[in-house]
Amino acid sequence: MRKIICILALLLPGMAIAAGGNVHLDKANYDLTDKASLQRGAKLFMNYCLGCHGQQYQRYQRTFNDLGIPEELAQENLQFTGDKVSDYIERSMPAESAAQWFGAAPPDLTLVARVRGADWIYTYLRSFYVDESRPFGVNNTVFPEVGMPHVLQPLQGTPRKATEQAMVDGEMVTRQVGIKSDGDGSMSAAEYDQAVLDLVNYLEYTGEPFRLESEALGKWVLMFILVLFVFVYLLKKEFWRDVH
Template sequence: MKKMMCFLVFFLPGLAVAAGGSVHLDKAPIDLTDKASLQRGAQLFMNYCLGCHSMKYQRYQRSFQDLGISDELGEKYLQFTGEKVSDYITRAMPEEAAAGWFGAAPPDLTLVARVRGEDWIYTYLRSFYVDESRPFGVNNTVFPEVGMPHVLQPLQGTPTRTYEEHMVDGEKVKRYVGIKSDGTGALSPGEYDQAVADIVNFLEYTGEPAKLESHKIGKWVLAFIAVLFVFVYLLKKEYWREVH
């Protein structure tokens, strides 16, 4: 019941907004064949997300093997909770403490890309903006009244909503045009977008680690079915030749 309540608190408000079609979702540049992007995404996730969010259905070792990372390098640079390389990826923050600080424990992200979609995550991570009325000082255009801090702010800088003034019937009207960083982050706007894309790429991989292999096998299966169809058709013609 507690896990179900956490899901409702964190996910349903965002689903309602997305379902309403009121927020445009940017296309995420996903490429599961880009090992460098997946490795960068894993590094960013472990450094910025794993403190609060877990991936309890994915093992470190499986990720390292699929992403071309040796166990030694993975243990040195991507494991910070003292777990073994064969363990599942769990967060460093105790669940009870997380529930007390955030009102509900942050959700597991193993399957978030399959639940939300990569475009939603990509847009969400680029849609934080300063809002002093919120507990953590930020809000989100994709997920209004979001309950988490902007953990990637050191990379992006301080983001604010920007507006343009237009004359409508002789009066000045402000129109929202997007979110802009103040430039204090470690990355440029383009570099930040790429960093977010890398994280989303990693989350997409984690949601279905065997996706590429499944697609590869699927092509051979379709080819086999096509060849089999020819023989079945010829057999049918031969079997029913005298009848017709």
């Protein structure tokens, strides 16, 4: 019982981070084999996220090669910091300035999908809403009191809480039923959801670039073990034949 309690104590903080409190997380149906989605996600990251968030464990060259983006085209359209193609993907904002403006330097996002989970990121990026009391004028239902501006607002439009009147215990109350854009963004709601999914897909890739190769290799390893088991079993029977 003591061991079980210790294990639960270690796991609970991680589960709380992944779940994002009591907020329901929408399912992110990402697909690491969809190169077009990964390319769109990389474009979104470089254009909207890289100013504040870097990926210090991921190189430009590795990214471009894996996603099937020609290096010359990528350097022209996806590299804005003047870095070499062999460099790591570093944010363009100095850490000191970021800490001064935001209170703390924005975290590196190379492994964010492995830490938070795809569902958390997908829901988080679709959960900003207008809150004039906050420094950047927005808040987030998944991450309350968030210190990050809604950088994707030009795409989504101005998001506001959607409410409805409902009878609760014999009393009419107003409750939140979601978040709805004012429609002043460059994308429709469906297009924005897809754009966020593309970005999540890209972050899943950078969290574990070898994942598809590992899964493919794993199948061959299991087949090898199965064949080896047959030979080992026959060898065992041969060794123990005289004993039985």
